[in-house]
Amino acid sequence: MKIESVDFFYLSMPVVEDIGDGSQDATLVRVRAGGLEGWGECEASPLPTIAAYVCPMSHSACKPVRYSVEGMPLNEPADIVRIGQKVHANSFDLLQADHTLSGIDIALWDLLGKKLGEPVYSLLGYKKAYPKTPYASQLFGDTPAQTYEKAVQSRASGYKAVKFGWGPIGKGSAAEDAAHFRAAREGLGGDAYLMIDIGTVWGEDVATAEQRLEALKEVNAYWLEEPFANMALGPYKALSGCTPRIPLAAGEGCNNYVQAAAMLDFAGLGFVQIDTGRIGGITPAKRVADEAAAKGITYVNHTFTSHLALSASLQPYAGVEKDVICEYPVEPRQLALDITTDRILPDANGQVTVPEKPGLGLTINTEGLKPYLQDMQITINGKTHYQTPLL
Amino acid sequence: MKIESVDFFYLSMPVVEDIGDGSQDATLVRVRAGGLEGWGECEASPLPTIAAYVCPMSHSACKPVRYSVEGMPLNEPADIVRIGQKVHANSFDLLQADHTLSGIDIALWDLLGKKLGEPVYSLLGYKKAYPKTPYASQLFGDTPAQTYEKAVQSRASGYKAVKFGWGPIGKGSAAEDAAHFRAAREGLGGDAYLMIDIGTVWGEDVATAEQRLEALKEVNAYWLEEPFANMALGPYKALSGCTPRIPLAAGEGCNNYVQAAAMLDFAGLGFVQIDTGRIGGITPAKRVADEAAAKGITYVNHTFTSHLALSASLQPYAGVEKDVICEYPVEPRQLALDITTDRILPDANGQVTVPEKPGLGLTINTEGLKPYLQDMQITINGKTHYQTPLL
Known part of the structure; x- marks a missing residue:
């Protein structure tokens, strides 16, 4: 299958306080391919992170992240490695690109796991997930x-x-x-x-x-x-x-x-x-x-x-x-x-283990996120480069 | 004096080619204080760089760069050092922030040099500028x-x-x-x-x-x-x-x-x-x-x-x-x-030396830049966070 769409969502609490709590907003990424969806999250400031996806090219090593992602094949783990290499080759002078790539890469693993019916840790080559x-x-x-x-x-x-x-x-x-x-x-x-x-x-x-x-x-x-x-x-x-x-x-x-x-x-x-x-x-x-x-x-x-x-x-x-x-x-x-309808909860021993379900093993709560969705628009010379997509 | 305004300008050639030439667009910064202007340039993708200046706060260490700059005192070199430290303390989880800071810091040195009537190299503690x-x-x-x-x-x-x-x-x-x-x-x-x-x-x-x-x-x-x-x-x-x-x-x-x-x-x-x-x-x-x-x-x-x-x-x-x-x-x-009306040209020996005039020693060609100016707008929930300012 090929990557059909990559959508970024800027979510935020109504009030963001000046404290060391990074859970007050979120940059969520949805990737679609072959009738499936994968989800990821950038631990990063939403506006600059989205800007690095949609910005115009500055030169050959300062391209928007989208250049290296959309339309790329996604059938095996090596395809995800290749996308990361392309982003680095095409965007290494765009500082924010790594934070943008982060959520995309996570969504790609989630999506590939769903396609192949395996949890991500298994695709990474691990036989078993141990409790932490x-x-x-x-x-x-x-x-x-x-x-x-x-x-x-x-x-x-x-x-x-x-x-x-x-x-x-x-x-x-x-x-x-x-x-x-x-x-x-x-x-x-x-x-x-x-x-x-x-x-x-x-x-x-x-x-x-x-x-x-x-x-x-x-x-x-x-x-x-x-x-x-x-x-x-x-x-x-x-x-x-x-x-x-x-x-x-x-x-x-x-x-x-x-x-x-x-x-x-x-x-x-x-x-x-x-x-x-x-x-x-x-x-x-x-x-x-x-x-x-x-x-x-x-x-x-x-x-x-x-x-x-x-x-x-x-x-x-x-x-x-x-x-x-x-x-x-x-x-x-x-x-x-x-963000998710299900959670990773401690077991009777107080330990946690990644889900055994395909991909990242969690379901995105699209309805529940709508109140947090920020309506953002970026235009350059009258052309819309970003408009918050539908969740 | 105190920093009164910081303005970012996205400039571009009409066509940007996919070659390793970083001079096809520019992120120009103008800082005003005490009736004077300083200018700097970020060697960075314009949209994400400007976004890092104007984005909403995500948490205490992921604030927009503007938070640490506007209204700050600017009277001596130590004030510029302090602004950089504030940006790092307040924005160290905002990856693009360093590229944004770059043009601001340069503009601050230009501005301080103009105020104190000294070239930047002199403010940095050098007695003489040698030809290169x-x-x-x-x-x-x-x-x-x-x-x-x-x-x-x-x-x-x-x-x-x-x-x-x-x-x-x-x-x-x-x-x-x-x-x-x-x-x-x-x-x-x-x-x-x-x-x-x-x-x-x-x-x-x-x-x-x-x-x-x-x-x-x-x-x-x-x-x-x-x-x-x-x-x-x-x-x-x-x-x-x-x-x-x-x-x-x-x-x-x-x-x-x-x-x-x-x-x-x-x-x-x-x-x-x-x-x-x-x-x-x-x-x-x-x-x-x-x-x-x-x-x-x-x-x-x-x-x-x-x-x-x-x-x-x-x-x-x-x-x-x-x-x-x-x-x-x-x-x-x-x-x-x-970008400038004057240039740093090789002397009879083929060598170049920084200007002896105050600040960076060059004059910005504001009129000549107008054809390159990109009209950009960023809005979140109907509020304008960035609108290309007047050159």
């Missing part, structure tokens, strides 16, 4: 007392792994950060995995990061996430050599395979975190999972939004039995919950 | 005979340095590539600098690159540019250790400082090529120039479009006497020539 232990992502409280309360609640909800991040962390003194770390550990109890996410606040500042290592060791932090800007390889490498040693986690900002490979090669990471909605989709994410396994680095998904995005983010390492931790959206906005 | 030897960028011919003819013409035009790239190179056999390399050298004569640009065609394929090293040595190639994808650090490092040794040049695709720093640290480069229109402007480019000097790596500008972009691209290393080679747009489209 979900961790709850939480924002730090404004005060250590609030952080403690949040940790107590997470424990009560049954999570065996909790990540705290953003909010005030990293912006004050080392003592203030340590107070938050201790509050989180006290609230969680001694057994739970505790991860700490700095959200790149320290930029390239190794000394500031180093001052927090003792406190992180004291609370037995499972990992320290994004102390520095994505791709700040020198600072990551330097911190990875400091004592006490805390395993570093990073990679969610990588927008293609070669960036993630550079992180694996040179950043001294213990964990590589990949968002399939940013790195160009499931295809490059699977390459990262293979490369991480070869290098003894643990792969973890990055996802904070819908269960469609969750399913996509789990597929690249669904068959890697030893990489057991996964990110799981704990408190997404209603929009993210409304 | 321009190299002519050429596309390879379709056949070695055509490449030879182009090289003969370049020599006749008086260029002492010529770069050949793109076209058929790297896509056929090693013998075919070698025939083009030899044709270029024969046409140029033995004295001229000859650079070879692969345009990332080999992706991550070190073996294919290695097969060309003997032929590159034979023609005394001054550098081998972009054999691999930007940020493919492992492949770059591996090729840099192969014999015969050909100095590697790369970096034009870096969209922020930390990426370029990673290339300097881990790619084994001899030359780092920075496009101020992509890396976030003159501010991060100057940091790269300083870091390259500290590491003994030669800095070279990357620019292929207007003389405004040329002036911006030269400022970050204008005061580095030993880094003498510069890229110079030899055959840009009329649009690129029409």
Whole structure:
């Protein structure tokens, strides 16, 4: 079959707040071919992401993403690989293109899985999908007392792994950060995995990061996430050599395979975190999972939004039995919950597994999404380049 | 003074051809403050770049670029540094943001230079601007005979340095590539600098690159540019250790400082090529120039479009006497020539130097640009987010 249409939908909550919650809007992609539909989601700003699909060509290496997708054959996994290669060859000077490609690639795997009657992880070559232990992502409280309360609640909800991040962390003194770390550990109890996410606040500042290592060791932090800007390889490498040693986690900002490979090669990471909605989709994410396994680095998904995005983010390492931790959206906005009619829920052991149904194994809730749909139009010299399509 | 307005203009030739010529359209930025105007240019796809300026906020780290710019104080260089930091903090999940920031940062330096009555290189801390030897960028011919003819013409035009790239190179056999390399050298004569640009065609394929090293040595190639994808650090490092040794040049695709720093640290480069229109402007480019000097790596500008972009691209290393080679747009489209009323022309020695006038030292040809101006409109739920402003 050939790709017949690719449609982008900009969905949003009525109000988007200035907080670190990426589930307040969504860029949803629908691909149609051979009487079937596949769906994907870009973890990306909707307007620029859609613009990268429909923009006029600037030159031979700065073409709109649509140039490399529409009308292409889609019969086997190699066809999806080929589409990604075409996008890179034709659009490598269009920075946003990788975020646009991400949702398309995910939709193509969903569509191909439906055509071939197989779940995506199986098309990727895995024989079995193993259960993962979900961790709850939480924002730090404004005060250590609030952080403690949040940790107590997470424990009560049954999570065996909790990540705290953003909010005030990293912006004050080392003592203030340590107070938050201790509050989180006290609230969680001694057994739970505790991860700490700095959200790149320290930029390239190794000394500031180093001052927090003792406190992180004291609370037995499972990992320290994004102390520095994505791709700040020198600072990551330097911190990875400091004592006490805390395993570093990073990679969610990588927008293609070669960036993630550079992180694996040179950043001294213990964990590589990949968002399939940013790195160009499931295809490059699977390459990262293979490369991480070869290098003894643990792969973890990055996802904070819908269960469609969750399913996509789990597929690249669904068959890697030893990489057991996964990110799981704990408190997404209603929009993210409304994207699918079904969800990936924890089993009796508190673990989650990708669906066994074809493709990504979830059903899009097209009726339920209509209230969130943004009516957008882009015109150039009177010609309409984008008009929100019908859901 | 405070930044009063930031306006984006999408300019285009009537027809954009599917060739490796980035001068066929332009994203021009005008910043106004204190009764003055500064101008900059993003080396980027216009629609997505403008979209990243005007899009609605998705979350706290995915805000439109405008959020971090409008109303900000602009009185000294540190204010421009601060604006770049704000953009990164507020928009680091918006991939296109760095390309958008690039033109703004350039316009801010132009504006501040005009206010303070100093050329940009002086504001950057350089005492003197040294002349550079321009190299002519050429596309390879379709056949070695055509490449030879182009090289003969370049020599006749008086260029002492010529770069050949793109076209058929790297896509056929090693013998075919070698025939083009030899044709270029024969046409140029033995004295001229000859650079070879692969345009990332080999992706991550070190073996294919290695097969060309003997032929590159034979023609005394001054550098081998972009054999691999930007940020493919492992492949770059591996090729840099192969014999015969050909100095590697790369970096034009870096969209922020930390990426370029990673290339300097881990790619084994001899030359780092920075496009101020992509890396976030003159501010991060100057940091790269300083870091390259500290590491003994030669800095070279990357620019292929207007003389405004040329002036911006030269400022970050204008005061580095030993880094003498510069890229110079030899055959840009009329649009690129029409952006300024004045130009940076070779002197009697065939060398070029940045203007001594305040800011970037060039005058924007607002009247002459009107025929190229694209009338663009972006609306969301009936609200206009972008409408082409008056030039």
